[in-house]
Amino acid sequence: MRPIANTRSVTGIPTGRLAVWWIIVSEIVIFGGLLGSYVMYRLAHDSWANQAAHTNTMAGAFNTLVLLTSSLSAVLAHKAASEGDGKKAAKLLGATICGGAVFLTVKAFEWTHEISIGYTITSNTFWSFYYTAAGLHGLHVIAGMIIMGIVAKDAAKGRELHRVELIGLYWHFVDLVWIFLFPLLYIAK
Amino acid sequence: MIEHFLPAASSYAQDIDNLFTLIFTLVGFWLVLTEAVFIYLIVKFRKKDGQKAEYYTGEEKHLKRWITVPHFLVLICDIFILVGAVNVWYNVKQQLPEADxxxxxxxxxxxxxxxxxxxxxxxxxxxxxxxxxxxxxxxxxxxxxxxxxxxxxxxxxxxxxxxxxxxxxxxxxxxxxxxxxxxxxxxxxxxxxxxxxxxxxxxxxxxxxxxxxxxxxxxxxxxxxxxxxxxxxxx
Amino acid sequence: MSESEHHHPNYVKIWAILVVLLVVSVLGPELGIRSVTLFTAFGIAIIKAYMVAKNFMHVSVEPRFVTYLLMTAVLFVVLFFAGTAPDVMNAEGTNWEKSSWLAAEASAPAEAENHH
Amino acid sequence: MAESVETQAAHHEDAHGHHGEMSFVSKYVFSTDHKVIAMQYLFTGMAMALIGGFMAYAFRMQLAFPGEAVPGYGIVSAANYNALVTNHGTIMIFWVAMPVLIAAFGNFLIPLMCGCDDMVFPKINRLSYQIFLLSAVVLISSFFVEGGGFGGAWTAYPPLSAKAEYSLTKLGSSIWLVAVALEFIAFLLGGINFVTTAMNSRAPGMKLYDIPIVVWMIVVASILFMVSVGPLIAGAFMLLFDQTLGTQFYDPDGAGDPLLWQHLFWFFGHPEVYVVLLPALGIVAEVITTFSRKKLFAYRTVLYTTFGTGVLSFTVWAHHQFVAGIDPRMANIFTLTTLLISVPIAELCFVYIATLFGGSIRLTTPMLWALAFIAEFLIGGVTGIFLGASGSDIYLHDTYFVLAHFHYTFYPIAIIGTFAGITYWYPKMFGRMLNETLGKIHFWGSVISFNVIFIPLFVLGIAGQHRRIFDYRNFPELALPQYQDLRILATFALLVMLAFQVVFLYNFFMSLFKGEKAGNNPWKANTLEWTVPSPPPHGNFAEMPTVYRGPYEYSTPGRDEDYWPQNVPN
Missing domain, CATH: 2.60.40.420 (Cupredoxins -  blue copper proteins)
Structure with a gap:
């Protein structure tokens, strides 16, 4: 049962969405701190370009495409939900979850290959950042997929449709982080 | 003040001691003044039977200036401290004299x-x-x-x-x-x-x-x- | 509910533009010009981020304070960077030097060859 | 809104009846009620304060009587000493000040003062407490693992904290770090709840300038926490990997830089001071207005200076690192910002003092605590200037002057402010009054002994005594008998202070059963929490209130009564 407090909206933004904005704000500073530290080190160490040369740009680009597409299905799910079509929203969220799964699978192959040829988290601080930043981002992908599954299950029954937009917002943010991780870790060589 | 506890044995020790004394004097003045006003107000405005408290919003000009004027004075004191601190810092940490x-x-x-x-x-x-x-x-x-x-x-x-x-x-x-x-x-x-x-x-x-x-x-x-x-x- | 209030743009079109931008950012470094690479990598990342935030996250139809909120968070990150970079990003500065970094950079070319 | 407020309220009444039959466990352990969660935070915080206080007892005894067995603890070795001071600091800030000032008072007050039945996300609120409790358990478990608790100071500077061969507490340092990270996550969840509730769920009619200052302060503090802690969470991951996997994020031999952690830490660590300061300032604002029967002097000025302080607090962090090896040119910038932040804080103190002008002051126990907060915090504030000025910080950095300074800020915040809050809202929390005589005995005992602890430590700091040394007999100039006497005096005062806390505990628990019944509004205060029964029922308000005016309409001209509750139409 929702408390009365949850039904009020003094700012004009529904409470759930306001909370997601605050979550995103706190996530911006988490990733900002990590990527800021990375950028400082990266600019101080020209030799890291030799390490970055061993990342697989095409895999990264493919993953960007996957996340952009999953963002598209998430926003289409939001559109469907706002039109009251819970079934369609659930299907589109399902597509988004698949996008996340593809993303993680590609990552798994990438990491396996890199670790097998000796680029582990300890081999160089570039690789430490590579695994830490992508790993933290991957955790967000996993968390988003789990929550999205719950939301999709409800949405299929026409319940809590407003949550489709909330998980979408979060997913777009995860996409946004990757948009910056991709050039930082893969392109800048 | 510090020299009372510990001798000053370097060329810049006295500068740091002087800075300490400067800050001590300025903030000491403010601390004593504020605490004195504070205690005076507590004693002066203790509850008296049959007398209601007065009603001020704090936006009245003649009252508000009791806040704004000290606040600018604090700012001026800060400038003195800033100049002293940066001066000492520059000589001790930033600018190195020729070494023997x-x-x-x-x-x-x-x-x-x-x-x-x-x-x-x-x-x-x-x-x-x-x-x-x-x-x-x-x-x-x-x-x-x-x-x-x-x-x-x-x-x-x-x-x-x-x-x-x-x-x-x-x-x-x-x-x-x-x-x-x-x-x-x-x-x-x-x-x-x-x-x-x-x-x-x-x-x-x-x-x-x-x-x-x-x-x-x-x-x-x-x-x-x-x-x-x-x-x-x-x- | 307020969801129905805001207008839904053509999301597929926006997605198509994002994909084109992605292709540009991948092809940019092929030219081998540093400034072009930097722009296609980070300039386009900022454009993509702006497009996602505006069109997918609908920041533009939220009350203005949401934009300010997000910008403030970014600003604080920049502030952190500005206060920290003079010490962390440099190998030497006023009256100090990072002996270990300088030693490592001096021996870096040899190390790089080992990897090839 | 799918459903109108009325139907929601009707649902709510049903639920309320249902809640009456709940078992003890579901009512007090797994409750989602904000008041129960507030109590959970309060009692956990008090329990942790006892642990932190015991640690202070153990290491102060060692300092006064070095090498001798401490009754109830035993011999304090160098490793024990480091672990004790480290965990004393960590516990008092993260497991006492934060949970009590922000979480306990925030949870209790925000829904009541904003006129809601609960937080907007009650289940997330419960989850927040559960993670917090878990973090406390994890922290305590770190004392008992092989190698003992972490001993690298609460700032956990690497490489000492990063490598087991330096710290000799391999498990202790990692568990400590995990506990702190869990605590951050708990407060991120809590903070989102506080901010969202206060922004979105205020009672009809409650405009921005009608919000009680304490709610504003807790909300601003939560925002400061959420925005500043991010880089440190990222940094904690990096440090954890340095500890456990052998990465070299902070290791200069592997392209890392130990100073990065210091920046990450203090970028959070300095705003953190204001995170705990602001709620205490808010509590003091409520108490002094109620007991001087005065409108808060210049409400808007208080708000704007709070915002100003909040923003400025992000620009001063490196004043903790003046002599840490940062570029000396940066120190000038950080001196400037640090001196600037003294202006809004001074202004806040002036405003509070000005509120007393023309008042009708009643020196009840909560009022005594609130006034003591201002008096003592001023000392803490002005001694900060010595340390914010780069030139004098060269000498004073990491001496007992620093230690005394921040205890003169944190003691007023975490102890005096908390007691002001507890004694003020105790009738509302438990429905009974505390004993005033015992309250005053406890007040004077605690405040006087506090000053006797820390004034000698200022002197020792000026004499050059530096921190985190378990035995000063190794330093001939610090081993002088006159300095040892000061250490013994401080330790003696600490024992007195700890003894007086027994009075409080007795008063607290006896009054739960034997205290005078409080009634709805024993202090004749204006804010919404005083309009409901004490203690408030589940759901708080029988009828959701509407707000007609600001919270500080005391002694308004033309009214017979000297207070004017926010929800009374005229």
Whole structure:
């Protein structure tokens, strides 16, 4: 049962969405701190370009495409939900979850290959950042997929449709982080 | 004020003491004034029977200025403190005077190693004298110190000089001091560096040139000076 | 509910533009010009981020304070960077130098060859 | 809104009846009620304060009587000493000040003062407490693992904290770090709840300038926390990997830089001071207005200076690192910002003092605590200037002057402010009054002994005594008998202070059963929490209130009564 407090909206933004904005704000500073530290080190160490040369740009680009597409299905799910079509929203969220799964699978192959040829988290601080930043981002992908599954299950029954937009917002943010991780870790060589 | 507890034995110790006194005077004035007004108001406006409190919003001009005027005065005091602080800081930490001699200070768990220039007066030569936990300096000589740490953070603190500088592994930090008073004093480690942090005490011996020469004569240079240079060879 | 209030743009079109931008950012470095690479990598990342935030996250139809909120968070990150970079990003500065970094950079070319 | 407020309220009444039959466990352990969660935070915080206080007892005894067995603890070794001071600091800030000031008072007050039945996300609120409790358990478990608790100071500077061969507490340091990270996550969840509730769920009619200052302060503090802690969370991951996997994020031998952690830490660590300061200032604002029967002087000025302080607090962090090896040119900038932040804080103190002008002051126990907060915090504030000025910080950095300074800020915040809050809202929390005589005995005992602890430590700091040393007999200039006497005096005062807390505990628990019944509004205060029964029922308000005016309409001209509750139409 929702408390009365949850039904009020003094700012004009529904409470759930306001909370997601605050979550995103706190996530911006988490990733900002990590990527800021990375950028400082990266600019101080020209030799890291030799390490970055061993990342697989095409895999990264493919993953960007996957996340952009999953963002598209998430926003289409939001559109469907706002039109009251819970079934369609659930299907589109399902597509988004698949996008996340593809993303993680590609990552798994990438990491396996890199670790097998000796680029582990300890081999160089570039690789430490590579695994830490992508790993933290991957955790967000996993968390988003789990929550999205719950939301999709409800949405299929026409319940809590407003949550489709909330998980979408979060997913777009995860996409946004990757948009910056991709050039930082893969392109800048 | 600080000199009451501890002698001032470097050329800039007095400047830091003066800055301390300046801040003490300014903030002391404000503290006493504020606390006095505060206590006066508490005593003056204690509850009296049949008398209601007065109603002010705090936006009334004649009342608000009791806040805004002190607030600008505080700002002015801050400017004085800022000028004094930056001035002292610039002379102690930022601008290094020409060095007569260089001493290398190395912190490690849990001892200080001081590499003194030998009789030739220059460091990183074969006659360097490296001693643990004893720093010997000549009064009236301007020293640069090259500060390093072998393992964790340490902090090279010489209270009689009013000097403190953290030693950071992977860095060489240069600072300076010029002893002005003969004596023997504590050198502390002022950054927690593990279990033995409380044991990391050293002594500084501030000597006249003659005493220093006598001490120098009694020392044997370390065999391999290069082993103590910063470019240690990583195996 | 307020969801129905805001207008839904053509999301597929926006997605198509994002994909084109992605292709540009991948092809940019092929030219081998540093400034072009920097722009296609980070300039386009900022454009993509702006497009996602505006069109997918609908920041533009939220009350203005949401934009300010997000910008403030970014600003604080920049502030952190500005205060920290003078010490962390440089190998030497006023009266200090990072001996270990300088030593490592000096021996870096040899290390790089080992990897090839 | 799918459903109108009325139907929601009807649902709510049903639920309320249902809640009456709940078992003890579901009512007090797994409750989602904000008041129960507030109590959970309060009692956990008090329990942790006892642990932190015991640690202070153990290491102060060692300092006064070095090498001798401490009754109830035993011999304090160097390793023990480091672990004790480290965990004393960590506990008092993260497990006492934060949970009590922000979480306990925030949870209790925000829904009541904003006129809601609960937080907007009650289940997330419960989850927040559960993670917090878990973090406390994890922290305590770190004392008992092989190698003992972490001893690298609460700032956890690497490389000491990063490598087991330096710290000699391999497990202790990692568990400590995990506990702190869990605590951050708990407060991120809590903070989102506080901010969202206060922004979105205020009672009809409650405009921005009608919100009680304490709610504003807790909300601003939560925002400061959420925005500043991010880089440190990222940094904690990096440090954890340095500890456990052998990465070299902070290791200069592997392209890392130990100073990065210091920046990450203090970028959070300095705003953190204001995170705990602001709620205490808010509590004091409520108490002094109520007991001087005065409108808060210049409400808007208080708000704007709070915002100003909040923003400025992000620009001053490196004043903790003046002599840490940062570039000396940066120190000038940070001196400037640090001196600037003294202006809004001074202004806040002036405003509070000005509120007393023309008042009708009643020196009840909560009022005494609130006034003591201002008096003592001023000392803490002005001594900060010595340390914010780069020139004098060269000498004073990491001495007992620093220690005394921040205890003169944190003691007023975490102890005096908390007691002001507890004694003020105790009738509302538990429905009974505390004993005033015992309250005053406890007040004077605690405040006087506090000053006797820390004034000698200022002197020792000026004399050059540096921190975190377990035995000063190794330093001839610090081993002088006159300094040892000061250490013994401080330790003696600490024992007195700890003894007086027994009075409080007795008063607290006896009054739960034997205290005078409080009634709805024993202090004749204006804010909404005083319009409901004490203690408030589940759901708080029988009828959701509407707000007609600001919270500080005391002694308004033309009214017989000297207070004017926010929800009374005229």
């Amino acid at each position: 001699e260089i001493v290398r200070v190395i912190g490690q768990q849990w001892a200080w190693t001081f590499v003194h220039a030998g009789p030739d007066g220059t460091i990183d030569t074969d006659d360097d004298i490296a001693i643990v936990d004893e720093l010997h300096v000549k009064v009236g000589t301007t020293y640069h110190f090259k500060l390093e740490a072998r393992d964790v953070l340490h902090s090279f603190s010489v209270p009689v000089f009013r000097l403190k500088q953290d030693a950071v592994p992977g860095r060489v930090i240069t600072g300076w001091f010029k002893p002005t008073k003969v004596g023997e004093h504590d050198v502390q480690c002022a950054e927690i560096c593990g279990i033995g942090h409380g044991l990391m005490a050293a002594r500084i011996f501030i000597e006249t040139p003659e005493e220093h020469a006598a001490w120098l004569a009694g020392q044997r240079p370390i065999a391999l000076a290069s082993a103590n240079t910063p470019q240690r060879v990583e195996d």
